[in-house]
Amino acid sequence: MRALTESVAWNNLQQHACAAKQQHLAALFAQDPQRFKRFSFQQGSLLLDLSKQRISIETVELLLQLAAQQELPARIEALFRGDIVNCSEQRPALHTALREPEGTVVRVDGKNIVPDIQRNLVRMKVLVDAIHSQQWRGYAGDAIDTIVCIGVGGSDLGPVMTCRALAEFAPEPAAHLKMHFVSSMDGSQLARELQKLIPERTLFIVASKSFSTIDTMANASTARAWLEKYTDAPVEVLLERHFIGISATAARMTEWGIHPEHQLEMWSWVGGRFSMWSAIGLPVALHIGYQGFLRLLEGAHQMDLHFRHSRLEQNLPVLLALTEIWNINFLGIHAHAILPYDGRLQHLPAYLEQLQMESNGKSTTRHNQSVSYRTCPVLWGEIGPNAQHAFYQLLHQGTEDVMCDFVVSARRYSHRKNDELRHQHHLAQANLLAQSRLLAFGDHALPPDAHTPAYKRYAGNQPSTTILLDQLTPETFGQLIALYEHKVFVQAMVWDINPFDQWGVEQGKVMATQLMPVLTDSSVALDAELDSSTANLVRAIRHEQKQENI
Numbered sequence: 001m002r003a004l005t006e007s008v009a010w011n012n013l014q015q016h017a018c019a020a021k022q023q024h025l026a027a028l029f030a031q032d033p034q035r036f037k038r039f040s041f042q043q044g045s046l047l048l049d050l051s052k053q054r055i056s057i058e059t060v061e062l063l064l065q066l067a068a069q070q071e072l073p074a075r076i077e078a079l080f081r082g083d084i085v086n087c088s089e090q091r092p093a094l095h096t097a098l099r100e101p102e103g104t105v106v107r108v109d110g111k112n113i114v115p116d117i118q119r120n121l122v123r124m125k126v127l128v129d130a131i132h133s134q135q136w137r138g139y140a141g142d143a144i145d146t147i148v149c150i151g152v153g154g155s156d157l158g159p160v161m162t163c164r165a166l167a168e169f170a171p172e173p174a175a176h177l178k179m180h181f182v183s184s185m186d187g188s189q190l191a192r193e194l195q196k197l198i199p200e201r202t203l204f205i206v207a208s209k210s211f212s213t214i215d216t217m218a219n220a221s222t223a224r225a226w227l228e229k230y231t232d233a234p235v236e237v238l239l240e241r242h243f244i245g246i247s248a249t250a251a252r253m254t255e256w257g258i259h260p261e262h263q264l265e266m267w268s269w270v271g272g273r274f275s276m277w278s279a280i281g282l283p284v285a286l287h288i289g290y291q292g293f294l295r296l297l298e299g300a301h302q303m304d305l306h307f308r309h310s311r312l313e314q315n316l317p318v319l320l321a322l323t324e325i326w327n328i329n330f331l332g333i334h335a336h337a338i339l340p341y342d343g344r345l346q347h348l349p350a351y352l353e354q355l356q357m358e359s360n361g362k363s364t365t366r367h368n369q370s371v372s373y374r375t376c377p378v379l380w381g382e383i384g385p386n387a388q389h390a391f392y393q394l395l396h397q398g399t400e401d402v403m404c405d406f407v408v409s410a411r412r413y414s415h416r417k418n419d420e421l422r423h424q425h426h427l428a429q430a431n432l433l434a435q436s437r438l439l440a441f442g443d444h445a446l447p448p449d450a451h452t453p454a455y456k457r458y459a460g461n462q463p464s465t466t467i468l469l470d471q472l473t474p475e476t477f478g479q480l481i482a483l484y485e486h487k488v489f490v491q492a493m494v495w496d497i498n499p500f501d502q503w504g505v506e507q508g509k510v511m512a513t514q515l516m517p518v519l520t521d522s523s524v525a526l527d528a529e530l531d532s533s534t535a536n537l538v539r540a541i542r543h544e545q546k547q548e549n550i
């Protein structure tokens with residue numbers, strides 16, 4: 001098979017890039033008054049503006065040829081159909097099935113999985129109703145008013161992001177619930193919460209696809225020990241009244257002590273970072289209500305339908321993905337900033353870091369060959385206005401090319417009679433528009449002044465995408481996240497990598513397990529093969545620990 005970089009479509013893009021690299025965004029806009037119309041795309045309540053990307057009509061045509069060459073339409077269909085798209089683990093990746101309405105058929109190994117998904121949703125609803133109606137009681141008969149969600153990675157980032165983003169949609173019955181999220185391995189978040197929590201009224205949700213992730217299991221054990229130390233109530237009662245488990249491995253939940261009726265299922269065909277639509281989303285359903293959770297699924301489903309059925313040239317996830325491929329592989333841009341101009345989207349950057357870097361941070365193709373091109377760039381982000389006071393200096397005047405995603409809603413606070421807050425929203429919007437403009441056009445957007453010293457100049461030409469939601473609702477948020485999920489998939493297909501495995505995170509866990517004994521028992525001899533840095537750091541830790549014990 002011909003390597004991607006030797007293919008006709010790739011070579012055409014490379015040649016095209018030689019000239020395109022010289023072009024400034026200011027010139028591209030000056031040449032084409034229709035640029036916004038040409039390169040902005042509406043789907044449902046979401047507007048994707050790609051006009052501030054360094055693309056032309058020809059660029060898009062060539063990128064679409066690359067997508068066709070990589071058989072993108074067939075691969076999209078294979079994803080939705082439930083083919084084994086995760087080749088290293090021999091699994092489908094069916095997060096889209098989690099958003100399918102009742103009555104749809106999606107088969108895995110010949111079995112329609114949609115009824116199982118619907119049954120699980122009903123079980124989620126039963127739990128949500130019991131907690132909201134205060135029927136769920138702790139061991140001493142008190143109603144639950146505090147939920148502590150324990151998980152990490154995909155079992156944490158999606159729920160925490162969504163709960164924070166959509167908090168204002170919390171229905172009345174959820175108003176009494178306080179939600180806490182605990183993920184850090186060292187126990188610092190949990191320790192802080194445990195000081196304030198009332199055991200009789202606290203419910204822990206332990207979410208882990210594998211139910212073996214050491215970070216999560218350590219936090220869960222600490223929580224369980226905390227309850228056991230607090231009361232003499234039988235441990236079975238504590239486990240039954242104070243823990244819900246969510247996992248793809250029921251046996252491990254049972255072994256840990258989760259009551260069978262309080263176990264929620266997920267499946268091996270849902271990847272961790274794609275799992276917020278499954279039972280992993282229980283905290284979301286508790287926080288914004290079960291109906292709110294269904295609205296979220298519906299929004300994502302609308303994006304699924306668009307992605308599956310639209311032509312490539314009108315397809316938002318495809319166009320977004322290809323534009324970034326242009327930046328990464330042909331313009332040489334290897335940093336990507338995520339900049340929501342909305343405090344509710346505070347956790348979006350962290351979520352997208354995992355979604356994109358764990359999915360596409362790969363250097364081996366699906367056919368086990370090393371790639372000879374760049375894949376996922378380094379991604380980071382922050383609430384945009386806060387980032388303006390932190391790292392925008394580098395974006396404007398540093399030496400790195402960076403592509404940016406700006407995300408904002410058109411309307412906010414409209415249901416409130418609060419002029420001050422509406423003013424603050426306009427302030428955020430004005431800042432977004434100003435920043436994306438200055439990044440794109442630099443000095444070209446400013447009045448000419450020959451005397452401006454170099455340190456006050458702006459080169460511009462930093463490409464950006466703006467995503468405008470009409471307003472932030474469960475539906476539009478579902479659309480937004482599904483847009484990003486599908487973008488990641490498209491990029492992986494073009495790069496011919498598997499976005500659904502994460503072998504790169506495994507070896508570190510094994511090594512940590514091997515190192516544990518030398519830290520917990522000072523009589524254990526250090527491995528003679530250990531490198532001198534690690535060995536001496538262990539010695540330094542042991543020395544400090546010895547001082548502590550004197």
Ligand code: F6P
Pocket residue numbers: 152153154155207208209210211212213216272273358502505
């Ligand atoms: O170590 C990485 C990872 O496996 C992620 O892919 C996953 O989202 C996270 O750990 C948590 O895994 P689990 O849900 O099995 O606890």
